[in-house]
Amino acid sequence: MSYFLGIDGGGTGCRAAIADGEGRIIGQGAAGPANISVETEGACANILAAARAALQDAGHGHLDELTAVLGLAGANVTAAARSLRAMLPFRRTRIVTDAVTAATGALGGGDGIVAAMGTGSVFAVQIGGEMRQYGGRGFVLGDEGSGAVLGRALLAEALRAEDGFAPMSPLLQAVLDELGGIEGVISFGFRARPAEFAGFAPRIVTGDDPAAERIFAGAVAEIRGMIDTLQAGRDLPVVFLGGLGTHYAARLQGLWRVRPPKGSGLDGALHLARQEA
Amino acid sequence: MSYFLGIDGGGTGCRAAIADGEGRIIGQGAAGPANISVETEGACANILAAARAALQDAGHGHLDELTAVLGLAGANVTAAARSLRAMLPFRRTRIVTDAVTAATGALGGGDGIVAAMGTGSVFAVQIGGEMRQYGGRGFVLGDEGSGAVLGRALLAEALRAEDGFAPMSPLLQAVLDELGGIEGVISFGFRARPAEFAGFAPRIVTGDDPAAERIFAGAVAEIRGMIDTLQAGRDLPVVFLGGLGTHYAARLQGLWRVRPPKGSGLDGALHLARQEA
Numbered sequence: 001m002s003y004f005l006g007i008d009g010g011g012t013g014c015r016a017a018i019a020d021g022e023g024r025i026i027g028q029g030a031a032g033p034a035n036i037s038v039e040t041e042g043a044c045a046n047i048l049a050a051a052r053a054a055l056q057d058a059g060h061g062h063l064d065e066l067t068a069v070l071g072l073a074g075a076n077v078t079a080a081a082r083s084l085r086a087m088l089p090f091r092r093t094r095i096v097t098d099a100v101t102a103a104t105g106a107l108g109g110g111d112g113i114v115a116a117m118g119t120g121s122v123f124a125v126q127i128g129g130e131m132r133q134y135g136g137r138g139f140v141l142g143d144e145g146s147g148a149v150l151g152r153a154l155l156a157e158a159l160r161a162e163d164g165f166a167p168m169s170p171l172l173q174a175v176l177d178e179l180g181g182i183e184g185v186i187s188f189g190f191r192a193r194p195a196e197f198a199g200f201a202p203r204i205v206t207g208d209d210p211a212a213e214r215i216f217a218g219a220v221a222e223i224r225g226m227i228d229t230l231q232a233g234r235d236l237p238v239v240f241l242g243g244l245g246t247h248y249a250a251r252l253q254g255l256w257r258v259r260p261p262k263g264s265g266l267d268g269a270l271h272l273a274r275q276e277a
Numbered sequence: 278m279s280y281f282l283g284i285d286g287g288g289t290g291c292r293a294a295i296a297d298g299e300g301r302i303i304g305q306g307a308a309g310p311a312n313i314s315v316e317t318e319g320a321c322a323n324i325l326a327a328a329r330a331a332l333q334d335a336g337h338g339h340l341d342e343l344t345a346v347l348g349l350a351g352a353n354v355t356a357a358a359r360s361l362r363a364m365l366p367f368r369r370t371r372i373v374t375d376a377v378t379a380a381t382g383a384l385g386g387g388d389g390i391v392a393a394m395g396t397g398s399v400f401a402v403q404i405g406g407e408m409r410q411y412g413g414r415g416f417v418l419g420d421e422g423s424g425a426v427l428g429r430a431l432l433a434e435a436l437r438a439e440d441g442f443a444p445m446s447p448l449l450q451a452v453l454d455e456l457g458g459i460e461g462v463i464s465f466g467f468r469a470r471p472a473e474f475a476g477f478a479p480r481i482v483t484g485d486d487p488a489a490e491r492i493f494a495g496a497v498a499e500i501r502g503m504i505d506t507l508q509a510g511r512d513l514p515v516v517f518l519g520g521l522g523t524h525y526a527a528r529l530q531g532l533w534r535v536r537p538p539k540g541s542g543l544d545g546a547l548h549l550a551r552q553e554a
């Protein structure tokens with residue numbers, strides 16, 4: 001009898017599920033963070049803890065019997081993924097990014113396009129079981145339409161408005177006041193990490209403020225263009241993921257077959273694990 | 278008899294000039310870097326060395342007789358400017374940013390708009406001897422049209438082209454090859470300082486490459502809009518400074534009275550020093 005382990009791990013925690021050969025989930029577990037590029041050994045410990053908890057939940061089985069697929073934040077750092085892989089006791093181990101497992105889970109193995117719009121952004125196209133990833137190049141040079149990029153655009157617009165280069169708006173004025181005026185915005189801009197820029201995104205996507213709406217409408221148009229490129233004339237279903245996913249889905253509804261995700265990143269990891277067999 | 282000292286100091290060196298009450302330059306000197314936010318005491322030593330050399334060149338006079346205006350990179354860091362001011366032996370000392378002295382020298386005291394387009398960008402409007410600065414908010418949130426911002430846009434476009442989101446061009450392909458493909462571009466993007474991004478600017482402003490031309494044309498349109506805002510319906514002469522200044526001047530010639538700079542940053546510092554008296 002074959003058992004399959006799926007792991008979905010990121011900066012806040014790590015979830016594990018064990019499925020049998022029919023794909024039925026027979027055990028689940030959870031543990032602490034598993035961002036391997038930040039701390040590989042700590043991630044390894046948490047992955048094992050989550051896997052052991054899932055085995056205990058299932059009531060039988062051993063780590064070295066499992067065919068495992070791990071979707072992990074930071075797995076694009078090849079050296080870290082290799083060193084983690086060497087530490088793990090599973091029968092077979094495949095490590096992919098959490099973006100891959102999230103997209104696989106969202107499409108449930110079917111053809112489609114996934115647009116993950118969170119603090120960063122990344123796209124995936126799956127056709128005939130083959131998945132390819134696009135975008136996701138990070139805060140400085142990419143991550144189009146992401147919360148961090150939207151937040152940075154809001155702060156830049158606040159500075160332009162203070163100089164008269166753009167119209168002032170209630171949200172721009174509020175952001176200037178909160179961060180301590182021009183100097184405060186500039187110094188926040190130099191020190192803030194992407195997640196801190198993304199903290200402004202929820203107030204940008206509501207459509208309440210004219211400056212925010214201009215920024216979000218621009219991002220929606222950009223994402224529309226990128227998804228049109230990925231469609232390449234096809235009519236693939238489109239699934240939006242991430243904290244901003246529903247906002248993009250609402251704006252872009254009707255252009256393509258916009259669908260809710262079929263499953264989670266953990267479902268995606270299990271799906272890939274069963275393919276490994 | 279009153280003597281005036283002008284200092285123009287930045288990251289690469291520091292120049293000094295001494296003028297008499299009629300504005301005639303009677304002595305000049307130079308020394309090492311004077312970016313006070315980087316190293317205040319070293320900047321102070323170089324400023325004094327340049328001033329002493331200028332006095333020696335003039336053949337008479339003493340440091341404590343001079344009314345000095347210093348245009349210095351990093352002078353917008355208020356604490357550093359205050360601590361430098363306390364170290365200097367001049368009769369009167371005023372410290373401003375090198376952007377202020379450059380703009381003053383460029384306009385020679387007359388009304389006008391200065392657009393300084395270098396690694397960063399900053400604008401100034403002078404009317405009736407009153408100067409106000411605009412923009413110049415730094416690489417992360419501002420510096421519109423600057424070499425660093427153009428270079429960053431080029432690298433982002435190279436990544437988009439590699440994904441099929443934008444047309445590939447010879448320059449985009451060359452940049453990808455030089456930096457080691459997608460991974461190389463991303464890692465350059467995370468570690469590079471503004472001056473390194475700006476290193477790509479000379480190849481962007483030539484008009485030879487379709488992708489570069491799209492990026493530069495967008496920046497030209499943005500700078501045109503900003504200068505239109507600063508004109509506010511007036512017809513002030515416009516002076517472009519900085520390494521990219523002539524490229525913007527060539528594209529925007531004819532929209533306003535585009536003029537060459539009347540003088541240097543050192544001239545601007547001397548001009549302000551004589552106003553101090």
